[in-house]
Amino acid sequence: MNRTQQTAVAAGAATIGAALIARRVRAARTMTFDGASVVITGGSRGLGLLLAREFGRQGARLTLAARDVAELERARADLGARGIEAAVAVCDVGNRDNAEQLIRDVVARAGGIDVLVNNAGVIKVGPLDHMQRGDFEEAMAVHFWGPLHTMLAAIPEMRRQGGGRIVNVSSIGGKIGVPHLTPYCASKFALTGLSDATRGELAKDRIHVTTVCPGMMRTGSPFNAWFKGRHRDEFAWFAISDSMPVATIDGARAAAQVVDACRHGAAELVISWPAKLAVIANAMMPESVALAMDWANRLLPAATDKSGDRPRTGWQSGSAWAPSRLTRSTERAAAENNELPH
Secondary structure, eight states, X not given: XXXXXXXXXXXXXXXXXXXXXXXXHHHHTOOOOTTOEEEEETTTSHHHHHHHHHHHHTTOEEEEEESOHHXXXXXXXXXXXXXXXXXXXXXXXXSHHHHHHHHHHHHHHHSSOSEEEEOOOOXXXXXXXXXXXXXXXXXHIIIIIHHHHHHHHHHHHHHHHTOEEEEEEOOXXXXXXXXXXXXXXXXXXXXXXXXXXXXXHHGGGTEEEEEEEEOOEESSGGGGSEEOSSHHHHHHHHHHHHHOTTTXXXXXXXXXXXXXXXXXXXSEEEESHHHHHHHHHHHHOHHHHHHHHHHHHHHSOOOOSGGGGSOEEGGGOXXXXXXXXXXXXXXXXXXXTTOSOO
């Protein structure tokens, strides 16, 4: 056997050994959610509600946090109809006092906090020309400062009880910059960095941090996103893209993957094959991805006059294209996941 063959054999053996060790470690830190205290921010609708259903199905004691009390009550009723009990808390996680009080209340009521899911989110779509400083500040407050506030409050409690799980729901937009989503991407990149950096520091305390980066999911969220510029055109492309069966994943399937990653204390979860391929392409061929984003941007709606600075929701941005037969799956998801206006 020559040196090249010896090197190849050694590399193969090392790879197999590392895979076996990783599998053993994964199995050793598996947890059950039966009776576990689980907090989900942004838990009143969309992915947050889908996660609540999945954790609840597995016996978790739930606390859902969101800013809208009516949405929270509808979410609690939805879970109750499925035989799942949940406490709800009106909370703006971007407000430090609110976030810290949320964790204190959960610990006082449930006796501890086993899982923290930072899922609260806000999406503003449109050209950079229409994005203002406040749009970036809001995105950072919800996607970065909010998770930081809840984590800093929950970590001492988890240490006292001997461990826990933290799941930070970032996005494919937290790994690849996407045109017309600049505040969203900037803040999700910050969350990805926070999540990845804290993972190594907290592992010694048996607190496992999972960074979740979903691609496009059919949860119904485009209707409650905000659109600037030519808002009807922006909503149309966003809603149609969110409804494509090959490019997107069913929200319930995505939620099941997140809960499974949390159970095993996985370091990272990128959801959907298109998202995984995009991450690989961006790492290996950044210039090609940059060129693709340039082309994509040229196809997106151009900026308009100052009236485009005003944000509108998806519900305020209907057109012949959306809602339409092209967006039926997103409409169904909105109805199923508490995304409808009331």
